[in-house]
Amino acid sequence: MNYTTLGTSGLKVSSLCFGAMGLGKSWNWGADRETSFKLLETFADAGGNFIDTANIYTDGESEKIIGEFLKTERDHFVIATKYTLADSRTGIKAAIEEGKGNVNGTGNNRKNMLRSLQQSLKRLKTDYIDVFYLHIWDHMTPVEEVMRGLDDLVSRGLVHYIAISDTPAWVVSRAQMLAELRGWAQFVALQVEYSLLQRTPERELIPMARELGLTVTPWAPLAGGALTGKYLHGEKGRLPDNSRRLSPEAQTIIREVIKVAESYGVPPSQVALRWTMQQDFKCIPIVGTTKVTQLEENLNALHLTLDQKHIDLLNEVSSIELGFPGSFFREEGVKQSVYGGFFEKIEHPNLPE
Template identity: 45%
Template sequence: MRYQTFGRHSGLRVSEYVLGTANFGSAPAAAGLEGSRAIFESFVGAGGTTIDVSNIYQDGEAETVLGDLLGRERDDYVVITKYTGSRSAQVRPGTTGNSRKTMIRSLEESLRRLRTDYVDVFMPHFPDGVTPLPEILAGFEDLIRAGKIRYGGVSNFPAWRVAGAAVRSELSGHRPLVGIQTEYSLAERSAERELLPMAQAHGLGVVLYSPLAGGLLTGKYRHGEQGRLSARAAADGTAGEGGEQRTAVLDAVLAVADEIGTGPVQVALAWLRQRAARAQTSMIPIVGPRTPAHLAGYLDALNVELDAHHYQLLDEVSAIRLGAPHEDVAGALAHGVDGDRSLLDDPLIPVI
């Protein structure tokens, strides 16, 4: 496994996969305690160092299990954890959200479960709709100075809020945000509209969750297997693969896998690694196995390289409409409003 720094504002070295621990726990649908240990040890054995968790995963048990596994080698790993929500049956206003109060309380509880005195990256899991970002940034500053977190980031926030926070932290002289977390895969490329260009422009690392689109890109639902998407479909009354384009994407993934003699998981992750290699900031996917066999498949993808025409096929079938103003600007540039662009070098850093 290879390593890179997390964004341009830190020297924090992260592995090219992040181990997702949402399945770490003893519940029937989770990996089990022994299974969690086997997954963790296989990931570490392959060179993995970076681990993602949250205070709500398995009602907090995921952090407890991870804390047991980190042990005395805790400093060898980069631990990302998140706060905002609660899985309590009786949620009270003072125990959720992103306020400084909730941030500190949640972090203290996470540190106890993780059996450590600090986490490497701390993030609000979702916007709560009320807490101003200056309050979140001030909370990060206090926790960094106290030595309880090393860096701050945000998860699932819209690009305009993250950009504002990035500029505000730079102008105030506070520690800058180092990264974001967002969904991204062949079946969900919405982040290309605003989030990924914003992260590149501001030098933020990007942690990508659901790189297999909730199991869609494995092809398992076509074989009648159950998973996150089947549960969601039953809850909201939908059926199928979520639309014609997602079906076409899966068809293409399966066709490429059949052509080169590998699996759809390896194809989908190889495409994602190629996109990350072309980015102007670090983009690292979270792999969230429920079994050691799942992890083995994800690790196999590290050795898969597709041909140029495969990448082109997958790019085209999964492409999204960027919409306004992106398409209008692209059209204007094509008609020469910026002179002869063939005479210009591509900028190393996107214009902001």
């Protein structure tokens, strides 16, 4: 296992993150307690120290299992959890279905932020959270309220670092600048869906992360298992037949991943994971699984290095339309007609190719 710092912080985390959404059986799928412990042990034995969960995962059971597992090794691990969505039967879900409940039990508001954190601390059996994510933007709470609230948690020592997930780039940029100007805690990581089958974050989110020094922590780097190739052979899983991850375009990409994997003599999953890890920005994929054999297979991606020709091949087959202004910058003649040849005279990693 290699290690890197998270964002612009000094926090050292493993180059793969363990995704704990499948720990527990509360959602009628996932790993039981015994298997969950084996998964965490396998990850730890490989040198992994970065674990990602959330208050909502398996209705809080994921956090409880992690808390039981880490009670004697807490300082060794970096625990990331999240707030925003309703955990268990609290919040809007209960209010709608039962005509009662805490309407402030969800959302980005400060009240729910503290309530959710306190519950996560109890379930995780810990006094602090290493990385606390805002889970998803609610398009309701003021940015100032969010950032001041998160900074207070850091000041109190309840949270060490803050991060954000599933939020528009303009919101993250505004929040980060606000925190910088006011001397508040700033985000160190950005969690988004990103894989060979989901490259749309390259339009705005990833360029923003690169510019702001945020580590990208992709969820679903294997696209729900689609990039393993198992669905091409008729194997059933949690993806419905009409999933975009199984579209004809997706299948073309998956077959190319399989060909590249065969040239290295490794499973397709390792190629798909390694592709995310060899991008030109700091990227730590989240590997979530409910089987020890699958986790071991994913961990072996650490020993693989893709040749540039294969990266270029995968980039080409999975390419997306950047839209405006990204595509405009790449149009033929733009460099000369608009910039007067300026791009030809200077090298900079953020300039359009």
